[in-house]
Amino acid sequence: MDTINQFLSEFDPLSSNSRNEFRQIFSLKTYKKGSVIAGYNQTKGKFFLIKEGITCSYLNDEKGKKVIRTLFLPMSVMASLKSIINQPNVNNVNVNFHCLTDCKILIADLDDFLNLVDKHHDISKLYIQILEKSYSELIRRITHLTTLEATERYLHLKKIAPSIENQIPQYQIASYLNITPIQLSRIRKKLSSK
Missing domain, CATH: 2.60.120.10 (Jelly Rolls)
Structure with missing residues (x-):
């Protein structure tokens, strides 16, 4: 199509x-x-x-x-x-x-x-x-x-764009989520340890 x-x-x-x-x-x-x-x-x-x-x-x-x-x-x-x-x-x-x-x-x-x-x-x-x-x-x-908390915003983004982390840098994802790259790194680390 x-x-x-x-x-x-x-x-x-x-x-x-x-x-x-x-x-x-x-x-x-x-x-x-x-x-x-x-x-x-x-x-x-x-x-x-x-x-x-x-x-x-x-x-x-x-x-x-x-x-x-x-x-x-x-x-x-x-x-x-x-x-x-x-x-x-x-x-x-x-x-x-x-x-x-x-x-x-x-x-x-x-x-x-x-x-x-x-x-x-x-x-x-x-x-x-x-x-x-x-x-x-x-x-x-x-x-x-x-x-939404930052983690919830991140999870929603991952739901609509699952491979986004392979496509754009973390600082751009963080900017979109209205958080710092350090906050995003902590969120990702916390979620990967679950």
Whole structure:
């Protein structure tokens, strides 16, 4: 199953015409580990679909340290939520997107996607479902950060990305979990001794 079909299988079905037009707005691009895909200097809104690899959104804290907000695994949509909600413009991107591994990513101009939303009712429904899913993931992330202990957050991450420790460095995992690398090391040691 190709990436677009696999992605769309999670949502209400599209007509064959809509599916074809949706597919046509994407192009495949390969990025090396460490590449910045989009961010503060982006001049046009983009809509990304992760085919292979792990990416993240990050902000810089007051000391200039990168803090990972979100991890994007294969079949994830990656876009500035602010851009998607407010319509894209030059100053709308409020976060950087970065490759944590080598990646293959399908990219579409957000304007092209939003034109399809206006043109096709079923793609409009897809748009709503993508926004709902993004909102639900954001609420889940906030809930986990505010209610779960660090060990529970780590175990949840391992549940959704079992091999993540073989793919990205510990300090990046720790950043995503909002803990220090030393805390993560202690958690891993404690869990492995059980």
